[in-house]
Amino acid sequence: MNRVITIGREFGSGGRELGVRLANALDFAYYDKEIITAIVNHTDLAEGFVKEVVEGKSARYFPLNIGQSMNINVDYQIHQMQSIVKAQTETIKEMALKSNCVIVGRCADYILKDLRDEGQIELFRLFIYAEPESRLKRCKERAKEGENLTDKEMEKQIKRINKDRASYYEDYTLQKWGDKSNYDICLNTSFMNIESMIPHLAKLF
Amino acid sequence: MNRVITIGREFGSGGRELGVRLANALDFAYYDKEIITAIVNHTDLAEGFVKEVVEGKSARYFPLNIGQSMNINVDYQIHQMQSIVKAQTETIKEMALKSNCVIVGRCADYILKDLRDEGQIELFRLFIYAEPESRLKRCKERAKEGENLTDKEMEKQIKRINKDRASYYEDYTLQKWGDKSNYDICLNTSFMNIESMIPHLAKLF
Numbered sequence: 456m457n458r459v460i461t462i463g464r465e466f467g468s469g470g471r472e473l474g475v476r477l478a479n480a481l482d483f484a485y486y487d488k489e490i491i492t493a494i495v496n497h498t499d500l501a502e503g504f505v506k507e508v509v510e511g512k513s514a515r516y517f518p519l520n521i522g523q524s525m526n527i528n529v530d531y532q533i534h535q536m537q538s539i540v541k542a543q544t545e546t547i548k549e550m551a552l553k554s555n556c557v558i559v560g561r562c563a564d565y566i567l568k569d570l571r572d573e574g575q576i577e578l579f580r581l582f583i584y585a586e587p588e589s590r591l592k593r594c595k596e597r598a599k600e601g602e603n604l605t606d607k608e609m610e611k612q613i614k615r616i617n618k619d620r621a622s623y624y625e626d627y628t629l630q631k632w633g634d635k636s637n638y639d640i641c642l643n644t645s646f647m648n649i650e651s652m653i654p655h656l657a658k659l660f
Numbered sequence: 661m662n663r664v665i666t667i668g669r670e671f672g673s674g675g676r677e678l679g680v681r682l683a684n685a686l687d688f689a690y691y692d693k694e695i696i697t698a699i700v701n702h703t704d705l706a707e708g709f710v711k712e713v714v715e716g717k718s719a720r721y722f723p724l725n726i727g728q729s730m731n732i733n734v735d736y737q738i739h740q741m742q743s744i745v746k747a748q749t750e751t752i753k754e755m756a757l758k759s760n761c762v763i764v765g766r767c768a769d770y771i772l773k774d775l776r777d778e779g780q781i782e783l784f785r786l787f788i789y790a791e792p793e794s795r796l797k798r799c800k801e802r803a804k805e806g807e808n809l810t811d812k813e814m815e816k817q818i819k820r821i822n823k824d825r826a827s828y829y830e831d832y833t834l835q836k837w838g839d840k841s842n843y844d845i846c847l848n849t850s851f852m853n854i855e856s857m858i859p860h861l862a863k864l865f
Contacts, residue, residue, distance in 0.1 A: 635789065641846035658860035
């Protein structure tokens with residue numbers, strides 16, 4: 456039976472790094488942005504649009520667009536959203552049934568519960584989080600050259616991205632994003648060294 | 661520097677079993693009910709009374725007692741509570757500074773943060789929880805002979821004990837019991853085999 460690790464993560468918590476390292480340590484497939492590409496291939500929608508919806512940005516932009524600058528009508532918008540939800544569900548289930556894998560974000564923990572309950576996969580749902588100071592520190596360390604945000608601006612950006620992730624997750628699953636009852640392990644990376652813990656963490660799955 | 665693992669746990673989640681096994685695997689001291697005895701030795705209060713307060717039962721009984729059957733006056737009651745809080749804080753800090761250890765319950769995660777921030781100990785704060793069905797199953801398995809509660813009665817008992825634990829923690833720390841931001845690792849034992857995961861979990865500390 457395939458073993459599937461899903462990773463929900465706060466922006467700035469190192470969840471992506473943890474996912475990549477875990478997949479490498481276990482020799483599991485790793486899916487993150489690949490999910491966007493797969494959704495695009497399943498639908499007739501543009502990659503940029505799919506990305507905005509799946510990252511939860513649509514909730515911020517659409518109310519402004521409807522009936523105004525972009526003349527999108529509500530029915531069409533709902534149809535597009537449904538296509539994305541359907542493609543995302545199918546894509547993630549396909550990935551889980553194909554091989555052992557780590558899937559980052561995209562409500563995979565919620566989508567795959569059915570397969571676990573039917574005994575088709577072993578599912579481990581992780582949520583990675585960190586204290587605000589730790590998230591800021593991590594984001595500053597990995598900021599691209601020339602990205603000169605002040606601490607205040609960066610804190611605002613982190614909060615906004617996490618709010619987007621929460622919105623998308625909650626709209627899709629009707630569950631609270633980051634609520635520990637939806638996960639098997641929640642890890643606070645504020646006082647942890649991700650690299651050195653991976654070999655031991657990997658043995659839990 | 662001593663390594664200290666604190667374990668907050670929902671009743672029925674296997675947190676105590678996990679704590680005992682972790683302490684054995686790591687050869688750490690293990691403190692659970694010993695904390696009550698130590699508080700009794702630090703104060704002039706009766707063991708039964710200390711136990712009721714530390715387990716959060718006092719919130720249920722005291723309002724009834726005040727000025728009635730037991731003629732306890734409020735000032736005296738507050739003084740007793742303060743004695744317990746002081747003794748509990750001192751006891752748990754002493755234990756943490758004495759040797760590597762696992763401490764179950766008693767707001768140890770909150771009490772020991774100071775020592776961690778001062779660089780006096782390495783602190784790992786665990787919270788162990790489980791889904792309601794899993795908690796019920798575990799409680800039924802470990803029920804003493806002759807303890808013939810119906811499922812409904814047992815569910816009610818589990819809820820009441822968890823409510824007591826939450827009350828005591830929240831009164832003592834002004835933090836929300838079980839809120840993942842107060843812990844380093846939260847483990848949902850619903851789909852886990854505690855015994856087989858211990859050797860790997862132990863390596864994280």
